[in-house]
Amino acid sequence: MRFSCLLIMTLLSSVSAFAKTPVFEIEIRDHLFHPEELRIPANTKVKLIVHNRDSTPEEFESYELNREKVIMGGRKANVFIGPLAPGVYPYFGEFNPKTAQGRIIAE
Amino acid sequence: MLINSVILILREVLEAAMLVSVLLALSLNLRVGVRWFFAALVFGAIGTVVFAGSLEIVTDALDGAGQEVANAALQCLVYIFVVGILWLGTSATRSASRDKVLVILMACAVACAIIREGAEILIYIVGFSAVEEQRAAVYAGSSIGAGIGLSLGVLLFATLRALEETHAKTACLILVSLMATGMVMQSTMLLEQVDLLPSGNTLWDSSSLVSEQSIAGEVLYAVFGYESTPSVVQAGIYLACLVLCFVIGLYSSFRKGATRVS
Numbered sequence: 017m018r019f020s021c022l023l024i025m026t027l028l029s030s031v032s033a034f035a036k037t038p039v040f041e042i043e044i045r046d047h048l049f050h051p052e053e054l055r056i057p058a059n060t061k062v063k064l065i066v067h068n069r070d071s072t073p074e075e076f077e078s079y080e081l082n083r084e085k086v087i088m089g090g091r092k093a094n095v096f097i098g099p100l101a102p103g104v105y106p107y108f109g110e111f112n113p114k115t116a117q118g119r120i121i122a123e
Numbered sequence: 124m125l126i127n128s129v130i131l132i133l134r135e136v137l138e139a140a141m142l143v144s145v146l147l148a149l150s151l152n153l154r155v156g157v158r159w160f161f162a163a164l165v166f167g168a169i170g171t172v173v174f175a176g177s178l179e180i181v182t183d184a185l186d187g188a189g190q191e192v193a194n195a196a197l198q199c200l201v202y203i204f205v206v207g208i209l210w211l212g213t214s215a216t217r218s219a220s221r222d223k224v225l226v227i228l229m230a231c232a233v234a235c236a237i238i239r240e241g242a243e244i245l246i247y248i249v250g251f252s253a254v255e256e257q258r259a260a261v262y263a264g265s266s267i268g269a270g271i272g273l274s275l276g277v278l279l280f281a282t283l284r285a286l287e288e289t290h291a292k293t294a295c296l297i298l299v300s301l302m303a304t305g306m307v308m309q310s311t312m313l314l315e316q317v318d319l320l321p322s323g324n325t326l327w328d329s330s331s332l333v334s335e336q337s338i339a340g341e342v343l344y345a346v347f348g349y350e351s352t353p354s355v356v357q358a359g360i361y362l363a364c365l366v367l368c369f370v371i372g373l374y375s376s377f378r379k380g381a382t383r384v385s
Contacts, residue, residue: 037318061318061322063318071253072250072251072253072254073246073247073250075243079330079334079335079336079351080352082312082315082316082350082352082354083312083316084316085190085191085316086178086182086190086243086246087182088178088179088182088246088250089250091179091182091183093182093187093190094187094188094317095316095317096315096316096317096318096322098322099322101325110131111127111131111247111250111251112127113127114127
């Protein structure tokens with residue numbers, strides 16, 4: 017039992033060490049994204065963790081990134097993006113598109 | 124807020140309304156009745172409430188991939204049901220049992236589409252009606268958006284009913300194949316989003332031709348799952364699913380010819 021646990025843990029850690037996906041965090045507060053502009057490495061898969069600090073739900077959406085995900089109030093959600101060619105990729109909150117605007121810059 | 128609500132609800136309602144219109148027209152065309160639709164509405168509504176109500180748990184499930192997996196499953200199920208509808212809808216041998224299976228498949232496809240689109244609508248309306256100053260705008264905007272979406276559905280239904288019978292049937296089957304295939308492609312995007320499918324390179328960029336943010340792009344997205352920057356995986360799956368629809372449709376019609384001869 018202990019051995020299998022150890023084996024699983026070793027396997028998991030080797031997988032995550034192998035993947036080495038960089039993690040970036042974005043916050044939604046008062047229907048605004050923080051940071052508004054996020055710089056990520058180009059040509060690399062990246063994991064975004066989007067925290068919704070508002071009490072209302074929000075939908076993280078981007079036409080350029082082909083992403084959409086509903087995030088309930090006070091919750092967080094993971095979104096993988098990339099590998100992206102260098103460039104600017106805007107995203108927005110579909111439930112508050114006027115204020116919730118941000119962009120990802122792959123460089 | 125008002126105009127946002129109109130657009131948001133319209134986008135969601137349109138997707139389900141188009142599928143409903145085509146399947147209703149098809150079921151009248153095949154003379155299997157439309158009673159299945161009321162069952163689909165009931166199950167769709169129950170499913171919507173359950174899905175929206177448990178979205179927090181669903182989102183955190185499967186290491187944070189639950190929401191995407193659930194939505195992708197709903198969209199792939201619609202495709203599977205539509206493949207069944209194509210098979211039975213084009214076959215010549217009519218029987219009570221065939222009609223029964225056909226209406227069950229139609230009801231299941233519509234119920235899945237309603238849950239997928241309805242959950243987002245419900246979360247939005249419930250979430251923002253809690254905010255006093257936005258409540259009126261959200262209700263009004265959502266009603267207008269839903270009204271426009273449903274009207275477009277009725278328009279498509281009326282158009283399909285106005286066509287000559289055999290043409291209408293072919294049109295319905297082609298439309299429903301394209302819609303369901305578009306859903307599968309959107310589901311591959313969701314699985315890429317949680318790293319369950321590799322997101323390959325972008326195959327082409329047609330956003331300068333038809334932007335997804337334009338009205339044409341939005342309509343194409345809602346009805347056919349239009350994607351201006353598809354990845355290799357998405358395009359491949361789209362093509363494979365569409366080919367499967369046509370092969371099944373053609374094979375089933377070919378068998379019809381064979382039965383007629385014998």
